Amino acid sequence: MRNLKISFQLFILIGALMAAFAVATFFQIQSASKSIYSERYDMLRTQVESGISILKAYQAREAAGELTRDEAQKQAYDVLSKVRFEPNGYLFGVDHNVVLTFHPVPTLVGIDQRNKPDKMGNLFLEDMIAKGRQGGGITEYYWEKPGGNPDDLFLKAAYAKGFEPWGVVVVTGVYIDDLAVKIHEMIWRAVGIGALVTAAGIAIAIFVIRGITRPLSDIHAALSAVADDDVKLFIPHTEMGNEVGMMAKATLALQAKIRERQSLAKRQKAQEQELDQERQQNALLQQEEAKQQAHAVTTIGKALEQMAHGDLTIRCADLGPKYAALRDNFNEALQRLEEAMARVTLKGNDIAVSKEEIRRASGELASRTERQAANLEETSAALDELTVAVRQTADGAREAASRVGSVSFEAKQSDLIVEKAIRAMSGIEQSSAEITKIIGVIDEIAFQTNLLALNAGVEAARAGESGKGFAVVAQEVRELAQRSAAAAKEIKDQIARSSAQVGEGVDLVAQAGEALKRISDQIAGANDIVSKISHSAQEQDTTLRSISASMNQLDQATQQNAAMAEETTASAEVLANDTGDLLELIGSFKTGQQGLGQQQYRMAG
Secondary structure (H helix, E strand, O other): OOOOOHHHHHHHHHHHHHHHHHHHHHHHHHHHHHHHHHHHHHHHHHHHHHHHHHHHHHHHHHHHOOOOHHHHHHHHHHHHHOOEEOOOEEEEEEEOOOEEEEOOOHHHOOOEOOOOOOOOOOOHHHHHHHHHHOOOEEEEEEEOOOOOOOOOOEEEEEEEEEEOOOOEEEEEEEEOHHHHHHHHHHHHHHHHHHHHHHHHHHHHHHHHHHHHHHHHHHHHHHHHHHHOOOOOOOOOOOOOOOHHHHHHHHHHHHHHHHHHHHHHHHHHHHHHHHHHHHHHHHHHHHHHHHHHHHHHHHHHHHHHHHHHOOOOOOOOOOOOOOOHHHHHHHHHHHHHHHHHHHHHHHHHHHHHHHHHHHHHHHHHHHHHHHHHHHHHHHHHHHHHHHHHHHHHHHHHHHHHHHHHHHHHHHHHHHHHHHHHHHHHHHHHHHHHHHHHHHHHHHHHHHHHHHHHHHHHHHHHHHHHHHHHHHHHHHHHHHHHHHHHHHHHHHHHHHHHHHHHHHHHHHHHHHHHHHHHHHHHHHHHHHHHHHHHHHHHHHHHHHHHHHHHHHHHHHHHHHHHHHHHHHHHHHHHHHHHHHHHHHHHHHHHOOOHHHOOOOOOOOOOO
């Protein structure tokens, strides 16, 4: 279930409800079918009991001595053979030897009916006698209808009950093929209503599920676009007040964070471009200056080359406007060189000492700068790895927040469905209680009516021939009362069982609702925690990226400083070597203090 889409889970829930409705309808139709057959059988039983009550009345007159047995039987059988009820119902009697004692068709009376089965081979008369002597029962057999085709057989049910004082079994029957037609019509009607309800339920379910899944799909597409750094996409459904709206607002906030990050990256890129331009300008200036310096150095080098051979009469040529002062100073220096040479010799020893200290200090500076550059490079690499890890943590936190939000929304929807089911079952339980009260009143009315009908039948039996019609009416009223009482009792029992099952269902659904509420609260708490983790991880990601950029710049500067330190060390080494050479050269000059006179120098043009 965890891997299924929310729409599939909702469709499964609706399918389960539809299946439960179909099962309930099946059992209801089955119960109604049994009730229909039972009602028809009760009608037959009532007719037979009415006939037996007439036999009892005449048997009582026989016992009282008013009539002989033959007279009592003749009068009773005459009354019963004339009893009719709808549809096409009548009473007939058969003794224990399968001989008809009374029948609406007088020609059949007194004929032996043994071993005369129906057209399906069933000895139905013998079965009726057996069940009648056992206290009454239903016998089903196949028979043609009056006035119809003899080859067309229809199912018929007969109720038989014995009257032992006279050794006769009273029987009545009725065709029940119409009940099957009625039940089939009821089944097709239930199937049609069920199909309409199912179609309406599916249509409503599709509408509701689309109302849930479409906003979620839009939010998913927006999150995917934001994950791809698309900050121009419009975030939909932010105006909704449910969990989808909360996810949309969170996505909008995430888009703002990404927009801010991109803006920061653009500003950083612009700063880097400005630095590159400045470095290029500085490089051009350095190249131009290097050219001028190269010219000056070349010119001065030539002069120094002459000086290296001891020619102090050389003068420096034109070095350009920038180095004009250097040219003048150089020429003046040449003029004063002889005077200063003696003092330079004295200072040469001091310079020799100082150049060793410079060499050692430059070497230590280069070593420390190299170690610092290596440490900064390792720190920058570690920060890059930490930034990647935090970015992965932020992505995982966003994904977890999205999934926890989806689960929270699903749990709340399930909670609402359970609450509606509890209210519906409570309504059913209250309706069952009200119907039970009404059935109780009907049962009491049926009991009183049955009692009155019984008294009326007794009075009619006492009235003799003048009360026969009234006896039939009283018997009909008693029959209706008994049928009402039996139906009310069965309905009351069914409602009691339904009420017990509904009560148990209410308890179970309530427990499920409480469990879903607890799960929903826990999921909401987890959603808040994951949202906080996601927010913190995003802020850490942004901060670490800024630190990593700054550290990269510092690493570049340190690398440049290390290169400059190496160049300085190399320059110090060269300077030390040049200082030794200079001292040797100074020793080769002759000054005035060494016996040389002042010489006139001519400016070189």
